[in-house]
Amino acid sequence: MSAASGRARRVLVTGANGMLAHDLVPALRAAGHVVSALDRADLDVTDAAQCVAGVTGHDLVVNLAAWTAVDDAESHEPQAFSVNAVGAANLARAAAQAGVRIVQLSTDYVFDGLATEPYAAHHLAAPASAYGRTKAAGEWAVRALCPDSWVVRTAWLYGAGGPNFVTTMLRLAGERDELSVVADQHGQPTSTLDLADLLVRMIAADAPAGVYHGTATGETTWHGLAQAVFEHQGLAPARVRPTTSAAYARAAPRPAYSVLSHDTLLTAGISPIGDWREGLDRHLSG
Structure with missing residues (x-):
C-alpha cells in the first residue's frame, strides 16, 4: 500500500553514514519528506526485531545498508550475505x-558483465562475485517479501560523501606524473547527487513497483573517466595511460560491461539521469 502521489512521506533511510545517504537525506528533506536517517549503530538490519521497530511509524523505507567491500566479500561471503540479503x-x-513500500538499492554486479548492449531491467541475474550473489539474493528477497517495492540498481557511484574513484583520481593527479587506469571495463559513472534526485522523482511520481536502473546515460571506461577528471582540472589527459584488468587482478572479478538500460524508467514516464559527463562536471565544479 503506497502513499498518495506527491504527498510528503515519513521516510526511513538505513545506511545513513554512506556516500549515497549523504546526498539523499537532504534531498528528501528538501522535497518535504520527514526523514529518519539511521546507521548501523541505530538500526542493525540483520536483527529482524530491530527492523520491525525501525519501520514502525514510517510510510516508506529506503534501504542503503549494505556490505560494499567487494573484494572482502570473496572471503567473507556469509557476513556480506547477512547484510545484503x-x-x-x-x-x-x-x-x-x-x-x-521499500526501495532497495542494488548493483550492476548482479550481472555477469559479458553483454555487448545495455542490460535491461528484466535481464537474467548471473553474478560472478560473492558481492554480486549477495546483492542478487537481496533483490529476490525484497521482491518476494514486499511486492510493492522498487529495486534500483546503480553503478560506478561517486560523490562528496565517501571515498570513490573520482576522488582517488584527483588525489593521484597531484602525486604522480603518470598513472595507469583500466581501459577494458565499460560503465556509467553516476553522481550520488543525480541518483538522489532520481529517487526523489520516483517517489514523487509514485512509480510502479519493479526493477529500475539508476545510472547516468552514455558510457565510458575507467580510463575514460580518469581522463575526463584530468581534463576538467586543466591537466593533460595523456598522463593517464590505459591498462588491462588482468594487470590489476583483484579477489573479486569486475564486470567487463556494466552499462544498464533505462527501459523501465522510460516506461514509467520518468526521465533517466542525464549524460555522465554533465554529472561529472557538476560534481567537480561544486
Missing part, C-alpha cells in the same frame, strides 16, 4: 507487515 529480507518483511 538477510538484512534486506528483514526490512522487506517489516515493510510488508506495516503496509509500506
Whole structure:
C-alpha cells in the first residue's frame, strides 16, 4: 500500500553514514519528506526485531545498508550475505507487515558483465562475485517479501560523501606524473547527487513497483573517466595511460560491461539521469 502521489512521506533511510545517504537525506528533506536517517549503530538490519521497530511509524523505507567491500566479500561471503540479503529480507518483511513500500538499492554486479548492449531491467541475474550473489539474493528477497517495492540498481557511484574513484583520481593527479587506469571495463559513472534526485522523482511520481536502473546515460571506461577528471582540472589527459584488468587482478572479478538500460524508467514516464559527463562536471565544479 503506497502513499498518495506527491504527498510528503515519513521516510526511513538505513545506511545513513554512506556516500549515497549523504546526498539523499537532504534531498528528501528538501522535497518535504520527514526523514529518519539511521546507521548501523541505530538500526542493525540483520536483527529482524530491530527492523520491525525501525519501520514502525514510517510510510516508506529506503534501504542503503549494505556490505560494499567487494573484494572482502570473496572471503567473507556469509557476513556480506547477512547484510545484503538477510538484512534486506528483514526490512522487506517489516515493510510488508506495516503496509509500506521499500526501495532497495542494488548493483550492476548482479550481472555477469559479458553483454555487448545495455542490460535491461528484466535481464537474467548471473553474478560472478560473492558481492554480486549477495546483492542478487537481496533483490529476490525484497521482491518476494514486499511486492510493492522498487529495486534500483546503480553503478560506478561517486560523490562528496565517501571515498570513490573520482576522488582517488584527483588525489593521484597531484602525486604522480603518470598513472595507469583500466581501459577494458565499460560503465556509467553516476553522481550520488543525480541518483538522489532520481529517487526523489520516483517517489514523487509514485512509480510502479519493479526493477529500475539508476545510472547516468552514455558510457565510458575507467580510463575514460580518469581522463575526463584530468581534463576538467586543466591537466593533460595523456598522463593517464590505459591498462588491462588482468594487470590489476583483484579477489573479486569486475564486470567487463556494466552499462544498464533505462527501459523501465522510460516506461514509467520518468526521465533517466542525464549524460555522465554533465554529472561529472557538476560534481567537480561544486
